[in-house]
Amino acid sequence: MCHQCDYNALLAAAQLEATDNRLRVLEVVGNNGFPLSAGDIFRTLERSSSINRVTVYRILDLLVDHGVVERISTGGRAACFGLAPNDHHRPHPHFYCKRCGQMNCLNPESLNIDAGNLWKTFPGQIDRVEVRVDGICKNCIRNSET
Amino acid sequence: MCHQCDYNALLAAAQLEATDNRLRVLEVVGNNGFPLSAGDIFRTLERSSSINRVTVYRILDLLVDHGVVERISTGGRAACFGLAPNDHHRPHPHFYCKRCGQMNCLNPESLNIDAGNLWKTFPGQIDRVEVRVDGICKNCIRNSET
DNA sequence: CCATTTCATGCAATATAGTTGCACAGGTTT
């Protein structure tokens, strides 16, 4: 997703110490082209060197709280995580394939959302607008045709 | 939500037999002004007469499969359920309060989404576009000010 | 009118995802 991102700098900007584990989590999230579930991230990290499942959850929560990482809801059970919008990453919608469960990033331009009306009239605080497109990805369509 | 909806007719249109339990689940979902979690629905039904938790899950899955009910992702753990868009119900976005966890329906007009570009260029099948606004509802803001 | 099948439901067990409480090691502050 962001091979030119400096993860140390991202953590510093969020006023978080750059521990090994935090960097490792952030690298997995950031280097992947599509959002990953906490379980995926844990299993990936575990392969290279030992880390506790709970630590991964805690680091993810921390990163989400500090706006480094974004929690993205899937059409399924587990949430996914991707880099939060920043200078190099514009907010963008995601696509969820209900067949294979894979999430993918869509182009920021693919959908045009005008929330002006809502911002003006909504009587609460709005933090973000999440857009998810559900359907079946081209791979799954191809596979079901055979 | 839809006191003028005929739930028997909705089930019939979806080619589903109108069993007592299905009607009860659909009534709870349909008569409520905001989406409910499977657990909420179960607890509500249980109060009036006995039903199994698993039955509620199964009926909800069935209704979602047949397009009578819509599964709506929250910012939290459990999914919520509301009536699927139909003649009386236009698709609309939802608001999730990250403080109290309450989901609410927003006006269909509050957000304007132009997905024309995506429909034309996306190489898979698109079933629906789900929009969720996250933030803090006015009640929670008021409570935290005291 | 009995035998067979089908369907909706219930119950127990299990799976998955996430959370909590407590301990401890290493560094920092007093």
Place this chain on the structure above:
DNA sequence: AAACCTGTGCAACTATATTGCATGAAATGG
């Protein structure tokens, strides 16, 4: 040195959802 923070690990736990199997009632077929 004592008190303290912080990051991490481990075990137990909670909440949510799913699976497998049993049963009873209605529909179907001889």
